[in-house]
């Protein structure tokens with residue numbers, strides 16, 4: 001008898017046994033095919049993991065599966081294995097982990113065959129001169145289509161930063177047309193050219209980086225540490241070119257915030273081959289089609305965010321993780337995997353080079369480089385003519401501040417604007433003001449559902465909790481003393497924008513944060529305004545920190561360099577340093593030199609001064625030494641068990657029962673220790689009281705073993721119905 005052991009998307013950490021479908025021929029299906037089954041009253045799509053001879057379930061109770069959906073498995077065996085390994089390592093239910101490795105439509109049971117596609121093409125025998133030079137964007141769009149005779153679909157045009165505003169006039173004039181392309185003839189016509197743009201001659205450092213990536217055949221992990229503007233992207237492009245020549249494909253992972261049209265168009269305008277982008281703004285159908293073109297080998301370069309990690313490639317050639325330090329590579333809910341860490345596993349399995357690129361490596365990767373697991377190459381010079389920015393700590397103790405701006409900052413902004421330059425102000429707080437206080441009695445308005453203050457927003461006026469998203473009107477009277485005399489405390493981006501607009505009435509002040517970019521194409525409009533090159537002031541949150549190239553920005557002001565200096569999380573300093581350097585990297589990326597002015601109340605803080613005077617690596621080395629001495633990651637492995645309940649103390653009680661089990665039932669192993677349970681840093685959030693228990697060990701295997709033995713206990717605990725819990729292996733924050 002054959003038993004199908006199937007991974008189903010349920011919260012249970014196990015496989016489910018079924019009989020083969022009754023109607024099916026007797027031929028055994030391949031491991032990894034999708035199978036539709038009835039589960040309780042529902043129908044689910046699962047993945048066949050094992051064929052067994054026997055089952056623990058009595059045969060009379062076994063149900064036949066409904067249907068085998070695939071002839072061949074949608075994921076190649078090594079990716080199926082990687083996803084299973086990850087489910088195990090991150091202690092996540094295997095059925096759900098496998099689902100997340102597949103595009104949504106495949107999870108729903110759709111066929112894995114590509115559909116017909118509408119693509120834009122330039123009409124035959126046309127040149128860019130059909131468009132007047134002043135219609136710059138239309139011309140660029142036509143040029144892009146001329147470079148891509150295989151055609152580009154709407155999603156591709158959007159991700160390259162073109163909207164219907166450029167596309168419509170071109171089609172109205174009959175210069176471009178939309179044609180239906182069937183899946184088999186989208187393959188690039190036997191083209192000899194891979195490039196549609198000449199490569200830049202590499203400088204010595206870049207050349208050395210490129211040589212290191214190919215220093216040996218097969219798996220070769222490289223940490224490429226290059227200051228912002230040092231030409232890392234150019235190194236990626238030339239590494240990809242090399243593997244394209246060999247007939248292989250490239251997978252490029254970028255942070256969520258880094259997938260800008262600028263990034264995408266750099267790849268598209270360099271390569272004449274099909275470049276596919278996978279991001280969250282695509283429809284499920286578009287994503288599936290892109291995924292299928294990667295799998296069939298039609299798409300040669302695949303750029304995507306975290307979830308693109310599981311995209312199958314016909315001929316894997318290289319994996320690149322850009323901004324490897326970025327925490328968006330770690331999924332923060334559900335299946336809490338690190339796409340960066342899994343990229344290393346994948347590159348090993350596919351036996352291809354792996355590049356982890358960043359200006360500010362994570363301490364984990366630096367540690368791996370130091371211990372010889374990764375090769376380490378550095379780009380210390382800016383490419384082209386640009387020089388690194390000059391840093392200045394500006395002590396604002398006892399200085400008068402105008403909504404957070406010192407007189408010196410205002411003066412310096414004025415000087416830059418007068419010289420025709422652009423200025424960028426970084427403040428990682430959106431809204432008008434982070435707190436609203438009663439001037440009579442000092443009461444600060446807090447969120448009812450969180451241990452947190454509500455942020456005041458002015459456009460439109462309301463109070464907003466940035467932790468649970470709760471919103472409410474601004475109160476007329478203080479809840480304690482009934483006075484109506486409220487004062488906003490501190491400044492967010494909205495307030496800073498307003499003050500700057502008053503101080504510099506003739507200058508364009510552009511705010512960039514989650515609120516100002518909600519509208520479709522808002523970010524693109526902002527970039528167009530900035531790239532027009534006229535003097536302007538950009539004020540924004542970390543949305544400004546990554547992926548952007550602002551050639552005319554000469555001054556970067558960090559309004560609150562102290563934010564994050566005294567964080568409760570031991571990673572606070574690392575994150576602060578990374579963020580400061582990423583923002584600073586926006587300054588002076590072209591001919592005009594850049595300056596970075598940091599307002600601080602702690603101008604003699606040893607870490608800050610070291611960071612600005614000696615640079616990131618010196619800082620990181622000191623930080624690593626500190627982590628070693630304090631027994632913190634990456635010198636030990638962490639797993640964080642989080643729990644929350646709607647009564648205070650309940651989550652802690654739940655975790656305490658686990659601690660007793662660990663202590664008395666011999667569940668623990670030598671070398672595995674635990675700390676807690678203790679309340680989370682913000683105990684109450686969205687109405688839930690949160691607690692956590694930290695498990696740690698120097699021995700990854702022992703920790704894994706303990707984790708696998710506690711998950712069944714957690715699942716079966718009588719308290720489990722009253723708490724929500726999750727296990728985070730290698731957490732990125734606490």
Ligand code: ADP
Pocket residue numbers: 200201202203206226227228229230231232233234235383384385
């Ligand atoms: P990074 O990715 O490290 O921030 P980029 O690759 O974006 O750096 O390069 C920064 C700028 O320098 C870009 O405008 C790029 O075109 C230019 N550049 C990169 N490499 C070279 C080179 N070898 N010669 C001239 N300019 C270069």
Ligand code: ZN
Pocket residue numbers: 438439440441442443478479480481482483
């Ligand atoms: Zn009051």
Ligand code: ZN
Pocket residue numbers: 447448449450452465466467468469470686
């Ligand atoms: Zn809240």
